[in-house]
Amino acid sequence: MKRRAWLLSAASAAALAACAGVRRAQGGPKVIIDSDYNTMSDDGQLGAMAVQLQAQGRLQVMGITVVSGNKWLQQGVAEALMSMERLGAGDRIGVYAGANLPLNHDYVTIQAELKAGAGGDGYLGAWKTPEPRSAADLVRPPDGFATRTQVQPTGAVDFIVQTIKAHPHEITLLAVGPLTNIALAIRQSPEIVPLIQQIIYMGGAVHVPGNTTKAAEFNWWFDPEAAQFVLRQPIPQVVVPLDVTNTVQLNKATFERIALASPPTAVTRVYAQEWFSRRFARDPNYTSNIWDTLVIAYLLDPSYATQVDEEYVDVIAKPGDPQNGRSVGYAQPPEGVKLQKMKVVKRFDNARFLDLYVDLLTRPVPVALPPAG
């Protein structure tokens, strides 16, 4: 009798677990997109791809947490709000405002690093424009500001902490901007570290030159102290660095599959006006990285990556030094500092990835999202 009762309860537990498993499979992985958001450059493209995947039941975006990087925080928030509204997701996917300034990198220090020979392509992101002081200083997205979607009252750091605690071992952080928000969340609540399922970064230039400086990739250069702090945490981590994004180029033919899609959508119209459209108009042979977008493909199916190495990755955090923000990959852990072994993506199946990219960016808008839960 006792055994039978146990068997019955075990059977019903298994049935419940199977149902929960099905629900999880239908909903897909739970993610927070931590981003230096922009309208329809790589972060905005990633946001549109994520919402389309959510509409297909393959991903659950718990929220978008914005950080300064490409743009100052308030500009990024405005662009994220309009992005969600444009997609028809403004009432379902919250936008949370995070850190406005890096932990330890300011304009005077950046100028000193450049003077000391940091070099690079000159892309300084937010630092190239004055910080907006009021709504009047914000630059309007091509199809206007959001009118129905407002920033969430909770800050990004609290949202990250609360969401990870509410869904232990289930949250993937898609970290596609400077790592200030995530560093602040871990500093504030270190107990979340073992509860994070994984972090997938677009960041770093592990065995190739940097972009913003000769040594450093933009996201990790913007806030090197935050990057170093987060990378050293004992969390499963995947790095999608310039090493691979340099090898996955958007060319004019692929650009036109989206920009000239028929029928056009609210997304393809805005895509057709982004900064790269002017480059393609001037030079048909122009190509561009589409950095952050690789991260979501890897999350969906790691076999989009065709070469992944395991390395111990660290970031140099030396304000004023031309090496500040440089990422370093070690085959064996160096002595004296505890580094984490992580997956470093080196090559992608480009054709398969670009088909996904085009498909998700040309799907109908607004999307029909499945019921919450």
Ligand SMILES: [Ca+2]
């Ligand atoms: Ca980004």
